[in-house]
Amino acid sequence: MRQRLQKILYVEDNAVNRLLVRRVLTHAGYAVLEAEDGLSGIQMAQEERPDLILMDIMIPSMDGYQVTTKLKTLPELANTPIIALTAKAMEGDRERALIAGCDGYIAKPIDVDRLPLQVAEFLGGKREEIEGGAEEQLILQQEYSQELVTRLEERVRELQKANAELRRTDELKSKFISVAAHELKTPLTVIQGYLTMLLDTRGHMYPELNETLRLPIEGIAKGLDRFNSIVNEMLDITRIEGGTMELHRDLMLVKDAVMGAVHRLESAASERGLTINLSPMAGLSPIRADAGHLRQVFFNLLSNAIKYTPDGGEINISAKMTQGVDVTHPNRPTSPSGKFVEIVFEDTGIGIDLEEQERIFSHFYEVRDVDLHSTSKTRFKGGGLGLGLAIAQGIVEAHGGFLWAESEGLDEERCPGSRFHVLLPVED
Numbered sequence: 001m002r003q004r005l006q007k008i009l010y011v012e013d014n015a016v017n018r019l020l021v022r023r024v025l026t027h028a029g030y031a032v033l034e035a036e037d038g039l040s041g042i043q044m045a046q047e048e049r050p051d052l053i054l055m056d057i058m059i060p061s062m063d064g065y066q067v068t069t070k071l072k073t074l075p076e077l078a079n080t081p082i083i084a085l086t087a088k089a090m091e092g093d094r095e096r097a098l099i100a101g102c103d104g105y106i107a108k109p110i111d112v113d114r115l116p117l118q119v120a121e122f123l124g125g126k127r128e129e130i131e132g133g134a135e136e137q138l139i140l141q142q143e144y145s146q147e148l149v150t151r152l153e154e155r156v157r158e159l160q161k162a163n164a165e166l167r168r169t170d171e172l173k174s175k176f177i178s179v180a181a182h183e184l185k186t187p188l189t190v191i192q193g194y195l196t197m198l199l200d201t202r203g204h205m206y207p208e209l210n211e212t213l214r215l216p217i218e219g220i221a222k223g224l225d226r227f228n229s230i231v232n233e234m235l236d237i238t239r240i241e242g243g244t245m246e247l248h249r250d251l252m253l254v255k256d257a258v259m260g261a262v263h264r265l266e267s268a269a270s271e272r273g274l275t276i277n278l279s280p281m282a283g284l285s286p287i288r289a290d291a292g293h294l295r296q297v298f299f300n301l302l303s304n305a306i307k308y309t310p311d312g313g314e315i316n317i318s319a320k321m322t323q324g325v326d327v328t329h330p331n332r333p334t335s336p337s338g339k340f341v342e343i344v345f346e347d348t349g350i351g352i353d354l355e356e357q358e359r360i361f362s363h364f365y366e367v368r369d370v371d372l373h374s375t376s377k378t379r380f381k382g383g384g385l386g387l388g389l390a391i392a393q394g395i396v397e398a399h400g401g402f403l404w405a406e407s408e409g410l411d412e413e414r415c416p417g418s419r420f421h422v423l424l425p426v427e428d
């Protein structure tokens with residue numbers, strides 16, 4: 001029977017050293033695994049459970065001492081020998097390595113003739129001990145703890161700085177979107193004004209105008225329409241981010257806003273062979289909401305359901321009264337009456353990856369490739385600006401409601417479908 005090769009994990013950022021050690025130890029009959037930095041070293045050690053770990057000390061992300069201390073806290077690795085490798089050769093290196101949890105110490109440069117023997121000794125049970133008394137060990141321990149805290153403080157400062165920088169970049173991005181949208185709106189309005197002089201109310205060119213211009217002018221009108229909706233999406237997100245969205249609330253029925261969205265999209269759905277099934281939506285309390293904004297929420301959800309469902313699929317829209325959901329979210333839904341109307345858009349489409357289900361609500365978030373961008377709101381898998389769900393969520397939350405997605409996962413073959421739930425509070 002063939003014996004299992006003993007596994008050695010070598011954590012080292014220098015590729016030349018890795019190659020050297022791999023050659024020497026493979027030749028000596030070991031299986032060698034490699035990690036380039038501290039964090040991947042921890043992950044690999046947990047996944048692969050090596051028989052011994054060779055730990056370079058000067059490695060990126062976390063140094064070898066910190067990685068060793070971390071590994072020794074994991075019960076499954078507590079007894080795995082960890083041998084420090086360091087070229088620093090400063091006084092106290094050996095002691096620091098042992099205090100950090102290493103079981104031995106090998107000074108660099110590596111002596112290739114001796115390395116297999118040194119490894120075999122540690123695998124055979126050799127363990128190095130710190131010389132000196134308990135008092136000396138305590139001092140070393142304190143020094144090491146202080147060093148860890150200092151490093152931690154440095155890291156927290158670095159993170160704070162990076163966070164502030166990110167926030168500034170995000171503010172700049174928001175400002176850019178806002179300025180760009182406002183600047184674009186002006187010439188857009190002018191072009192639209194001139195165009196309406198050439199078109200009737202249905203968007204067709206007046207018959208007395210030159211027939212050869214019909215196609216290009218109607219084409220320009222369609223393009224402009226899409227252009228306008230992109231600029232409006234940019235303005236919407238600016239208002240949502242800045243908390244300046246104005247809601248004109250009136251008592252209304254959810255069903256009316258749903259029907260408004262359905263009417264706008266039903267011909268696009270039927271062109272793609274998609275069936276939209278509407279539940280009766282009877283017995284629902286009226287809600288106090290901005291009808292135009294809610295229509296936009298339902299339009300975005302329905303156009304997504306159309307976009308991410310293959311031809312011939314089904315979209316079910318239903319609504320019921322509920323007591324709400326139990327969520328620990330900063331924008332938890334609130335209802336004065338404790339009652340909500342819950343509207344569900346369910347499709348038989350490609351579904352959403354479990355890990356993406358929260359992220360899809362972020363601004364400009366698209367799961368797919370930017371190359372798949374499409375000007376169409378209904379073409380199969382045609383990506384848009386990536387703002388539709390962020391806007392829908394902003395509007396729902398401004399009403400004190402909640403919007404979330406559910407899906408078994410993304411599978412373009414099996415099409416597990418997705419469900420988007422909208423929860424809207426009922427006032428009395």
Ligand code: ADP
Pocket residue numbers: 300304305308347349350351352360361365366367368383384385386387388389390418
């Ligand atoms: P987009 O303009 O890209 O459609 P959205 O904000 O509307 O932007 O949606 C963000 C992402 O969420 C989409 O790119 C898509 O990957 C995913 N998504 C949204 N709705 C659905 C759905 N019904 N089925 C599958 N994926 C969806």
